[in-house]
Amino acid sequence: MRINLVWEQYDVLVVGSGGSGSNAAETASEMGASVLLVTKDPLSASDTKISEGIATVRASGSADDSEDALSENLQLAGGDLPDVNITSAFAKDSQRAYDKVRANGLRPKISGITKNPDPLPLPMGGHTKRRSVGHKNSGVAFGHANWNSIVKDTKIDYKEDCWLIDIITENKKENTKSIVGALIYDAQKGKLLAVMCASIIVASGGLSTLYFPKTDTMRGNTGDSYAIAARAGAELVDMEQIQFLPFCLTSPPAFEGLLGGEPVTASYLGVLRDKNKKVILDGVYLRTRAECSAAIMKAVEDGRGTKNGGAYLDMTANKKAPKSGKYFMSFLKGSLPSAYNNVRQAMSKKESQCEDLWEVRPSAHYMMGGIRVDENCCSIGGPKGLKQHGISGLFAAGQAMGGLFGANRLGSTSLTEGAVFGQRAGKNAAIHSRNISGMNSLNKRLFIEKAERVNSLIGQKGHLHASRIKLTVQKECWENLGPIRDEERLNKTKLFISKTKKKLKNISISNSVKWNQGLIEYFELENMLDTAELMATAALERDGSLGGHVRADRPNISLFSKPYSTIVKFFGAGVNVTRLPRKQTEFKKLIKFKLEEQKKFLGARILRLMPMSLKDSVLERRYKKIMNIQKSSIAVSPGSNEAAVGDQKIL
Amino acid sequence: MTVRRTEDKKYLNVTIVTHSEGKDMPVDFKYQKRHEREKPMALDVLLQAQETKIPDLAFRYGCRARNCGVCTIDINGLPRIACRSVVRENDELRAMSTLPVITDLVVRRDQISRQLRGKIYRSSGGNDLNVDASDDYHELTSCIECYACLHNCPLHEKNRVDSEERYEYGNPFSLLKLQTIVMDPVSSNSQKNDAITQAVNLGLDTCLDCPGCKCGIGIDLKGKVVDPLIKEAKKRENN
Numbered sequence: 001m002r003i004n005l006v007w008e009q010y011d012v013l014v015v016g017s018g019g020s021g022s023n024a025a026e027t028a029s030e031m032g033a034s035v036l037l038v039t040k041d042p043l044s045a046s047d048t049k050i051s052e053g054i055a056t057v058r059a060s061g062s063a064d065d066s067e068d069a070l071s072e073n074l075q076l077a078g079g080d081l082p083d084v085n086i087t088s089a090f091a092k093d094s095q096r097a098y099d100k101v102r103a104n105g106l107r108p109k110i111s112g113i114t115k116n117p118d119p120l121p122l123p124m125g126g127h128t129k130r131r132s133v134g135h136k137n138s139g140v141a142f143g144h145a146n147w148n149s150i151v152k153d154t155k156i157d158y159k160e161d162c163w164l165i166d167i168i169t170e171n172k173k174e175n176t177k178s179i180v181g182a183l184i185y186d187a188q189k190g191k192l193l194a195v196m197c198a199s200i201i202v203a204s205g206g207l208s209t210l211y212f213p214k215t216d217t218m219r220g221n222t223g224d225s226y227a228i229a230a231r232a233g234a235e236l237v238d239m240e241q242i243q244f245l246p247f248c249l250t251s252p253p254a255f256e257g258l259l260g261g262e263p264v265t266a267s268y269l270g271v272l273r274d275k276n277k278k279v280i281l282d283g284v285y286l287r288t289r290a291e292c293s294a295a296i297m298k299a300v301e302d303g304r305g306t307k308n309g310g311a312y313l314d315m316t317a318n319k320k321a322p323k324s325g326k327y328f329m330s331f332l333k334g335s336l337p338s339a340y341n342n343v344r345q346a347m348s349k350k351e352s353q354c355e356d357l358w359e360v361r362p363s364a365h366y367m368m369g370g371i372r373v374d375e376n377c378c379s380i381g382g383p384k385g386l387k388q389h390g391i392s393g394l395f396a397a398g399q400a401m402g403g404l405f406g407a408n409r410l411g412s413t414s415l416t417e418g419a420v421f422g423q424r425a426g427k428n429a430a431i432h433s434r435n436i437s438g439m440n441s442l443n444k445r446l447f448i449e450k451a452e453r454v455n456s457l458i459g460q461k462g463h464l465h466a467s468r469i470k471l472t473v474q475k476e477c478w479e480n481l482g483p484i485r486d487e488e489r490l491n492k493t494k495l496f497i498s499k500t501k502k503k504l505k506n507i508s509i510s511n512s513v514k515w516n517q518g519l520i521e522y523f524e525l526e527n528m529l530d531t532a533e534l535m536a537t538a539a540l541e542r543d544g545s546l547g548g549h550v551r552a553d554r555p556n557i558s559l560f561s562k563p564y565s566t567i568v569k570f571f572g573a574g575v576n577v578t579r580l581p582r583k584q585t586e587f588k589k590l591i592k593f594k595l596e597e598q599k600k601f602l603g604a605r606i607l608r609l610m611p612m613s614l615k616d617s618v619l620e621r622r623y624k625k626i627m628n629i630q631k632s633s634i635a636v637s638p639g640s641n642e643a644a645v646g647d648q649k650i651l
Numbered sequence: 652m653t654v655r656r657t658e659d660k661k662y663l664n665v666t667i668v669t670h671s672e673g674k675d676m677p678v679d680f681k682y683q684k685r686h687e688r689e690k691p692m693a694l695d696v697l698l699q700a701q702e703t704k705i706p707d708l709a710f711r712y713g714c715r716a717r718n719c720g721v722c723t724i725d726i727n728g729l730p731r732i733a734c735r736s737v738v739r740e741n742d743e744l745r746a747m748s749t750l751p752v753i754t755d756l757v758v759r760r761d762q763i764s765r766q767l768r769g770k771i772y773r774s775s776g777g778n779d780l781n782v783d784a785s786d787d788y789h790e791l792t793s794c795i796e797c798y799a800c801l802h803n804c805p806l807h808e809k810n811r812v813d814s815e816e817r818y819e820y821g822n823p824f825s826l827l828k829l830q831t832i833v834m835d836p837v838s839s840n841s842q843k844n845d846a847i848t849q850a851v852n853l854g855l856d857t858c859l860d861c862p863g864c865k866c867g868i869g870i871d872l873k874g875k876v877v878d879p880l881i882k883e884a885k886k887r888e889n890n
Contacts, residue, residue, distance in 0.1 A: 041713060042721050042760050042796070050718040099780060104772060105792070105835060107784035115781050136789040140718060144792050144831070147764070154769035160761045161753075188759055218713045253685060254692040254734065258716055342716065465706035510707060512671065515754035517709035 003513045005451050009196045010036040011433035013182055015164050018046025019418025020398030021203035022146035027426030029155045033433055038162035038184055041220050047205055048418055049143030053135040055415040058094045061119045061130025067091040077126045078406025079547050080563035080584050081238055086403045089375040090420055097419035104145040108133050124411040132412035161188035163523050167200055167232040168446050177233050179393030180442050183450045190514030192454060194447040198436035199393045199429035202229055206399040207531050208364035210477040213257045215364040216248060222524040223531030225400030229371045230534055234391050235381045235569045237402035238369030239538035240549040243409055244483045246292035248363035250308035255346035257363045259339040263287050267328055268619055269317035269608055274304035283604035290408055293362040294550045297484035301552055310361030319354040321616040327623030362483045368409050370402035377425035395429045397421040407547025462506035466521035473528050485539055486553035493536045497529050537575040538566040559590055660687040665738055667700055668745035669755045680704055693733035693744055694722055709755035720795035723747055724756050730799035732867055749801035751813045765817035767825055770849050778837045787875055788834040791827055799867030800824055806857040821853030823864040823872045830876045850880045
């Protein structure tokens with residue numbers, strides 16, 4: 001059966017309806033652009049909606065929280081990989097962007113003293129100021145606001161159940177590519193949409209589904225953003241940098257991969273143990289997510305992993321302390337209510353009461369790398385990062401973009417990222433489309449050729465099924481491109497990908513045009529394979545451990561060595577990789593940062609080894625202090641004041 | 652008898668009703684338990700069915716933690732959130748009956764949001780953003796949009812469910828969105844009036860004879876949404 005091709009014309013096409021997509025659509029529409037938003041999942045059903053709902057709002061805690069301070073926190077945490085222009089833009093816009101979300105119905109708790117949104121009582125790990133604002137109903141509250149921003153405006157056209165297949169570009173002058181539109185599979189209506197537009201905003205999220213079920217994010221994260229942009233010729237940055245949450249559940253199946261706790265909720269006496277109960281990491285509450293994940297995976301690597309390939313999180317010492325134990329339990333329950341809820345349902349009573357050890361394992365959570373853009377979300381390329389070497393008309397926001405977080409993302413920043421860069425992308429895409437003329441004379445043949453390919457897929461005969469191949473990709477990614485990597489594994493992954501790509505022609509796809517699940521699985525599988533190939537290439541280039549990228553066969557990359565980002569792009573049949581030098585933070589600041597960190601670890605170790613009677617009193621005082629200023633029951637961290645400032649514990 | 656019991660411990664028999672080109676096709680599926688005491692959720696069953704028996708089985712899911720609201724299906728005729736609903740022997744899993752089925756367990760959802768298109772937050776409230784919202788406001792924004800509330804809704808049943816692009820008559824979810832605006836401390840009076848007018852236009856009077864609706868996650872829809880809207884609508888009518 002042939003599928004109908006329907007032509008549409010818009011100024012701006014937005015792909016995705018989460019935090020960044022909805023903000024982008026609203027802003028572009030306000031700028032006067034005609035906007036089509038397409039989303040494969042229902043409106044606003046995104047990582048934003050299922051998040052913990054804590055957003056970074058600069059100066060919400062104290063007036064002396066400067067833009068420089070926030071930007072610098074991001075730089076240090078990201079191992080100097082972030083682009084300074086992008087972190088500065090984040091710091092500059094965070095309040096204004098957040099207020100725009102509030103205008104759509106997001107209602108934080110307002111402080112009686114400052115009359116502003118009330119941040120959590122202590123700075124979250126890595127932030128030097130109180131600026132993380134929690135919300136009732138967590139991410140669902142953001143979900144409503146984002147839904148409202150799309151539905152309220154009749155000028156924004158939106159379509160659910162639509163899979164973007166490919167972006168279509170035209171070579172205008174020598175070596176410059178411009179967007180002319182995109183081809184979209186409308187599964188609900190059983191049509192192909194040929195959307196002619198000068199600007200496309202890619203806001204279709206991350207890639208954690210490459211690791212399913214070892215992930216706590218939305219199913220739709222099949223790497224669409226990266227694969228689609230890369231196939232159109234875009235450069236991607238820091239693609240080896242993915243954030244794993246260390247303390248996720250291993251069983252039962254319905255809960256596998258979901259969040260159990262964070263380093264901070266392990267509290268003062270929490271340690272990680274291997275299957276022989278030997279301590280593999282102490283001072284857990286001061287560590288970053290990446291450090292904890294690495295410790296677990298290194299134990300697994302040595303054959304000291306638990307039954308389900310993880311480690312034990314031991315918080316029994318916190319609970320046993322006669323005086324402070326009860327404070328610990330209320331701290332644990334109140335800090336991450338939804339995570340604790342998972343634990344209570346999935347684990348035994350003794351475990352959920354912290355009288356027994358938790359079996360934990362890392363889960364894929366957030367992609368820090370992504371499409372290479374400038375601070376206005378425009379695709380850029382080349383050694384100097386110029387627009388003329390990017391794709392004219394291509395914009396990216398949210399998890400799809402790279403350059404903001406580098407090697408490590410601080411807590412509470414991603415919701416703000418969606419708002420800030422969604423709005424920036426919307427504004428700049430609208431301006432770009434305004435300046436482009438001649439869309440009417442464009443070459444329709446470019447669309448028709450792509451549509452023919454889809455027609456040849458519908459009814460394809462074969463003995464394989466895309467949904468099953470997806471499972472093999474997920475297994476491969478976890479084992480060889482996951483929280484621990486080495487050269488042999490990465491080469492294996494590359495080989496696996498090229499072999500699997502050859503199988504695509506043997507996939508069976510049914511004849512139907514309306515919601516053809518086999519076709520949908522095929523498109524997503526293709527995106528997963530392309531994304532994994534880009535990641536594996538970047539991971540081979542980064543031949544040392546840094547942040548979310550852990551190499552078992554190479555030493556750690558020193559904080560004092562010259563920082564660089566990896567840049568990957570498709571080139572012919574392969575992937576081209578280069579290094580992009582980044583600006584290093586002053587040595588003076590780096591040394592101060594290292595010394596403070598070492599002091600904290602030492603303090604934590606001394607505390608843990610003190611006799612119980614002594615440390616119990618110390619802990620009781622500390623908990624009381626937190627609880628006293630804790631007005632809301634949303635995430636707070638015991639060590640936050642002094643929590644892990646960045647990701648590099650190595651000199 | 653002993654053999655039978657071992658069987659029971661290993662497998663769970665369910666019916667998955669697939670759907671294609673307007674026709675239902677029930678498929679018997681034997682879910683293989685991963686251990687004897689496993690109590691699988693409906694989503695576990697669907698995932699295993701896709702992996703083993705029906706490779707192109709179509710169904711929606713997202714977060715696996717009852718937050719995203721997209722995996723709602725009917726289990727034995729009642730709407731359930733698949734990722735957090737335990738399946739029992741001989742259960743029947745199928746698409747929600749209250750929305751048009753596209754393929755297998757996937758229903759079309761966007762005719763619901765389209766009925767509010769351009770009808771909410773039409774102007775900026777103009778009030779100071781820095782005011783606290785009430786607990787009732789926050790109770791309403793805990794809605795995950797699972798659409799379980801459409802079940803047995805006499806208002807929603809007035810729609811030609813299978814053919815409309817944008818439903819004319821309302822439902823508990825749309826009324827909740829409108830009542831959220833009424834409860835929002837930042838809304839202007841004209842926004843609140845607007846929201847109540849929209850609720851009346853969506854057929855609020857049908858709710859007068861209805862014993863009340865049921866929410867998939869436990870929001871008091873009658874007490875916090877429908878009754879307050881009716882009260883306000885009556886007040887405005889009397890003025």
